[in-house]
Amino acid sequence: MSTLELIAKAAVSHNLARSELITLLSDNGCNETLFAAADNTRRCYVGDGVHLRALIEFSNICRNNCFYCGLRRSNQNISRYRMDADEIITLAKYAAHNMGFKTIVLQSGEDMFFTVDKMCEIIHGIKQFDVALTLSIGEKTAAEYQAYKDAGADRFLLRIETTDRDLYHRLDPDMTWQNRRQCLTNIANAGLEIGSGVMVGLPEQTIESLADDILFFKEINADMIGIGPFIPHPDTPLKSAAGGSLEMSLKVMALTRLLLPDINIPATTAMETLAPNGQAKALQAGANVIMPNVTFTQYRQHYELYPGKSKTNCAIDENLQVLRNKISSIGRYIAVDKGFHKKRQVKTCPNFCD
Numbered sequence: 001m002s003t004l005e006l007i008a009k010a011a012v013s014h015n016l017a018r019s020e021l022i023t024l025l026s027d028n029g030c031n032e033t034l035f036a037a038a039d040n041t042r043r044c045y046v047g048d049g050v051h052l053r054a055l056i057e058f059s060n061i062c063r064n065n066c067f068y069c070g071l072r073r074s075n076q077n078i079s080r081y082r083m084d085a086d087e088i089i090t091l092a093k094y095a096a097h098n099m100g101f102k103t104i105v106l107q108s109g110e111d112m113f114f115t116v117d118k119m120c121e122i123i124h125g126i127k128q129f130d131v132a133l134t135l136s137i138g139e140k141t142a143a144e145y146q147a148y149k150d151a152g153a154d155r156f157l158l159r160i161e162t163t164d165r166d167l168y169h170r171l172d173p174d175m176t177w178q179n180r181r182q183c184l185t186n187i188a189n190a191g192l193e194i195g196s197g198v199m200v201g202l203p204e205q206t207i208e209s210l211a212d213d214i215l216f217f218k219e220i221n222a223d224m225i226g227i228g229p230f231i232p233h234p235d236t237p238l239k240s241a242a243g244g245s246l247e248m249s250l251k252v253m254a255l256t257r258l259l260l261p262d263i264n265i266p267a268t269t270a271m272e273t274l275a276p277n278g279q280a281k282a283l284q285a286g287a288n289v290i291m292p293n294v295t296f297t298q299y300r301q302h303y304e305l306y307p308g309k310s311k312t313n314c315a316i317d318e319n320l321q322v323l324r325n326k327i328s329s330i331g332r333y334i335a336v337d338k339g340f341h342k343k344r345q346v347k348t349c350p351n352f353c354d
Contacts, residue, residue, distance in 0.1 A: 003030045010258040011037045014346055021211035024253060038254035038286035044349035045262040046288050049335030050327050053093035053134065053266075055102040055291040057303040058083040062109025069169045069200065070233040070304045071109045071303075077235045079302045082113060087296075089125035095128040095294045099320065102338045103132040104159070105291055110138035120151040127152035132338040134195070139179060142186040149190045154340070156187045157195035159226065161215045162202060164209040169240075171202065184220055193341055197226035199270075200252050201244015210248075214255050223263055223341035224289070227253045228270030231306035246274045250285045257286030262344040264289050273308040280326055289339065292323060 001009065006024055010134030016024070021248050024034065059082040062071045068076065088106070095101045114137065125248075126133055135148055136157035144154065152253055158180070162168050164176040190196050197275070198213045217225050229244030249271060257265055266289040276279070279290060293300055303309070325328075327334060 003027045007034050007037050007258075009069050010255070010334070011041060012348065014041075014259055014261050015057065016259060018208075018215060018253070021214055022207055024255060025207045025210055025248075027321075028247070034254050035281075035285035036253060038257040039284050040349055041257055041261045042265075042286045042288055044347070045344055046218065047262070047335075048332050049337075050283065050332050051103065051106050051264065051289045051335045051339035052101060052323075053289060053291045053339070054092070054099065054101035054294045055105045055107060055330065056083075056088060056091055056095070056338075057107050057293070057295045057300065058088050059108035059111040060116070060299075060303045061113070062112040063112055064175060065173055065235045066111055066175075066198065067173075068230060070235055070306060072236060073178065074200060075235045078304070081299050081302055082111060083296075083299065084126065085122050088122055091294065091296065092099075092126045092131070093129055094194055096131045098297060099294070101294075102113060102336070103134060104129075104281060105134040105136060107136040107157075108138075116140075116144045116147050120147055121151050122146060123151040132340065134193075136195075139183050140186075141177075145186050145190040145192060149230050150190050153192060154263070155193035155195055155223065156190075157197075157224070157226070158187065158199040159185070159199075160213070160216065162198055162205060162304055162331070163212045164205065167204055168203075180225065188220070193223035194220060194228065195224035196222055197228075197335065198252070199228060199230040199244065200249040201230040203238060203241045210252055214252065214259060218237065218259055222260060224265070225256050225260070225263060226268055227256065228268035229274055231270055231273060231308070234291055234304050237338060246278055246281070250281060253282060253287065254285045259298070261346070262342065264341055265346075266291055269293070269309055270306065273306070280330055283327070283332060284330060290323065290327075292320065 065072045092104045132154045134155040169178040208336045229249045230244050265280035265287045267287040271278035271282050
């Protein structure tokens with residue numbers, strides 16, 4: 001099949017073989033057609049609403065030493081911080097009641113100070129504000145994931161980063177791919193929505209492994225997938241790496257939308273960091289979620305996974321109108337519901353070429 005025929009096949013069947021994904025990822029001649037197909041599928045399955053989810057980065061302390069991450073424990077050039085429970089809950093209340101967010105996302109490094117009891121206390125405090133709650137706090141035990149669900153958490157984000165096991169083990173010392181995979185199973189077993197994702201453009205990453213990543217998302221029956229370019233951080237072992245491209249990241253995201261048509265896909269901060277209109281491009285290539293950063297300014301500047309991250313997205317009480325304008329300028333609107341993944345039956349969408 002030609003690349004155009006493969007795109008049409010994916011748009012209708014929402015299935016592609018590994019070799020077909022490799023063909024599409026390797027060919028840049030039909031990128032705009034691919035993005036249009038993904039955008040059409042997004043519109044057909046999840047509509048034109050963009051879900052805004054308030055991101056609170058409550059600790060940049062991490063026990064891990066991942067080669068690509070600015071929060072790695074060996075980074076001595078970072079000012080560490082940890083918000084207390086009252087700060088976290090107060091900020092979540094402001095985001096919900098004053099700014100109108102329907103989902104709160106709590107993200108941190110793997111900070112072992114936050115025991116399951118402390119996290120459950122925070123979860124209880126936030127759920128009183130009638131919001132959906134997403135956690136992104138790393139690898140935990142099956143019992144801990146269950147405790148978070150029982151306390152009221154709704155979703156859990158744990159990026160697989162790459163399905164290439166050898167690459168994973170080279171970049172994530174003292175961690176194992178198999179445990180990462182098991183954590184995703186445990187998240188699902190606890191009844192939490194599963195969020196995962198990958199970085200695009202890691203050193204030694206191949207087109208074949210990106211195809212495997214997309215098939216992996218389908219295998220785990222993901223509810224949300226975040227995809228963004230790898231951006232090297234100067235205080236990591238990968239500081240001299242080339243980094244990923246926006247175009248390839250958009251291609252992986254678009255193919256993910258075509259194969260998992262009804263899931264939630266964020267226009268990631270990393271895309272906006274690479275290009276001023278990166279998130280708008282993502283919204284026009286299959287994305288339907290943005291996670292504005294509402295962390296207090298004095299903390300946000302120190303949550304630097306990669307350079308430039310803290311300067312993007314919306315600050316609390318700042319620039320939210322800019323984001324609204326960006327969304328409306330491409331014919332979209334801000335969704336008013338909590339944005340849970342509603343699995344929909346496969347259907348035939350209007351032809352994206354019409």
